[in-house]
Amino acid sequence: MKYLVSILFLLFTFVGMAQEDEKKPTIEKPAFKIVKDTVILDGKKTVMTDTIYLDTQNEIKRSADEVLPQLDSLKTAPENNLLQKVNESYVLLDNQMAAEIDSLWLRELGGEELFDTIHKEISELKYEPVVYQELPTDTLKARLAELNAKTPFNIEYNPSLESVIRRFLKRRKKSMERLMKISQYYFPMFEQELANHNIPLEVKYLAIVESALNPRARSRVGATGLWQFMYQTGKMYDLNVSSYVDDRQDPEKSTVAACKYLASLYKIFGDWDLALAAYNSGPGNVSKAIRRSGGYENYWNIRSNLPRETAGYLPAFLATMYIFEYAEEHGFQVDKIEVPHFATDTIRVKQLLTFDQISEVLNVKVEDIQFFNPAYKLDIIPHIKGRDYALRLPVQEVGKFVNNEEAIYALAKEELAKREKPLPQLFEMDKRTRYRVRSGDYLGKIARRFGVRVSDIKRWNGLRSNRLRIGQRLTIYPKKPGFAAKKPSKKQKNISNAKTYTVKSGDSLWSIAQKFPGVSVKNIQKWNDIRGNKLKPGMKLKVSK
Structure with a gap:
């Protein structure tokens, strides 16, 4: 009897396990999740991140290689290189569409407005004491000492730096949260290149001060891109500019060029603070400031002899570094980005394609293609003999593009042949249009649409703030193609x-x-x-x- 009870117990246990396996949900295609946890290492809190992969049986795998066979099994090439249309849209025979990227997020994070705000604040920095009870001076001194110990920058406490940090915490918390979110896309790529060139990883924060992480940012003097290269400096580091492409706006190419330039400046000055000052104002201005200060070679001693914007440049950089490093302690709430950089891939384009064509065939919004490919000024990927141009997309869309490549090129070629003027032309500045503000519009979004700057729209319309009202009429002189002037x-x-x-x-x-x-x-x-x-x-x- 005793053995009979044991056998029955084991039988029921196996049946229960079998039922649990049957109930275990399956997923339609492999996926990945980013896991974040806080652990204690050497007595300090450390945030650890890891990526886990789920196969179609919802089982956890530790590497992408284990789920690649299932990804490949979802791909089906079209027959006879023909694209199929369903419900008036092209449906490519490939793995199903990824979750729709939030275009509002892309536009908000990449907007000109944040770039203009940061540049204005840096150039007009004031160093009066700022009351901010959440950050006592003693706490700040201790944290700056910690940063100073682990970086090659001179991050010693001084009242001016304290004023800038407190001002940013008090006035720019929302802006910093937005930047922290988009930094998740760019920082891994920055860190890889900085490490390759033996440059301190903290230099990644420089791109925030330079461009607010906007690859299409353009300063009043013409500096362009994430790292704000002037035309001649960009040419020195193989950043070419043509009617269609501006390599200064290419995140990968401009980051490599910035690393080379910073490395050369460090060789000249032997000090990272001075190297950053020279990056902003030029080596000549830094050497003149050293002479005028009586031979001092410490940034804080020569700061009064630097151009006004550069005088606020390093404090803004150090304040940004502090806020990012101690974001958790200050209660910043940062969402995860929808598409990290490692979840995108590139395709070498074999013939001329427009963003409109790619958008229509892949059913991806033009705004999203612009975000991933900011170097193409006219929303056209050219095809020029002897040069390679690539299209960057989320990996799911890359798979569909590659599986339908011949059909996509055939369709694009056929449609371009029908056009009277296959390539759009830029409109001159004397062409004016009137734009009516709609629900959901803001100055950065409108500026992006017409290829102009927020400050231009404000100047043309006499606006003193960024507030708009629905129905408001704005005068705009568009630079982007496709916006004809109205009389x-x-x-x-x-x-x-x-x-x-x-x-x-x-x-x-x-x-x-x-x-x-x-x-x-x-x-x-x-x-x-x-x-x-x-x-x-x-x-x-x-x-x-």
Whole structure:
């Protein structure tokens, strides 16, 4: 009897385990998760991150190699190199669409507004005492001493630095949280290149001071990109600029160039504080400041003899470093980014492609393509003999592109051949347009749309703040292609004489645009107040102004 009970118990246990396995949920495709934990190492809190992978049985795997076979099994190449359309959109036979990237997040984080705000604050830094009860002076001194011990920068306490740190904590907490979020995309790439060139990893914070992590940032004197290269300096480090491409806006290329430039400056000055000052104002201004100060070679001793912006440059850098390093202690709330840099990949483009074509075929928003490929000024990836140009996309979209590559190129070539003018032209500054503010608009978003700066829009319209109201009319002189100037006196006439087109089954915005020379997808979207690419048969669209 005793043995019978034991056998029955074991039988029920195995049945229960089998039922649990049956109930265990499965997932449609492999996925990854980033795990973050805080541990105590040598008596200090340390944040540890790791990536775990889940296979289709929802089992945890420790490396991507273990789930690659399942990823490959999801790919199906199209037959006869033909792209299929379902519900008026192209559906590529590949692994299913990744979760939609939050375009509002991309626009907000990459906006010109934050860049303008940071640059203005650095150039106008004041060093009066700032009351901030959450950061006592003794606590700050202890933390700065910790930073000073583990970095090659001179991070000693002084009242001026305390004033800047407290001011940033008090006035720029939200901005810093936004920067901390987008830094998760750029910092791993920065750190790799900095390590390759034997440069302190803390230099990654320099890109925040330089550009607010906006790869399309442009200063009033023409410095461009994440690392704010001037044209001539960029040429010295193989950053080429053409009508279509600005390598200074390429995150990877500009980071390599910045590392080479910083390494050369350190060889000259032998001090990282002075190297950063020279990066901002030029080696000549730093050497003059050393002479004027009587031969001092410490940044804090020569600061009064540096240009005004450079005088606030290193304090802003050190304050940014402090805030990022002690973000947890100050209660910063930072969300995880939707698409980390390691979750993207590149494809070498074999013929000319436009962002509109890529967007339509892959069903990825143009704004997202712009975010991942900021070096292409006209939203066109050229194809020039002897040069390689790449398209960066989330890995899921790369797989679909590669599996349908021949069909995509064939479609693009066919559609470009139909165009009267296959390449858009830039509009001159004397062409003016009037823009009506819509719900969800802000100055950075509007500036991005027309290829201009926030400060330009404010100057053209006499705006003293960044506040807008729905329905407000703004005067804009667009630099981006696709925005033709409107003449207010002929506005009513243009509307009444506008041509219309009735959407048929199988039509797309791109195919409709090809039927009317000189009309682009963006034109149709703008004239008909369309934000996406979806159309319904029977819709009437304006196809002229």
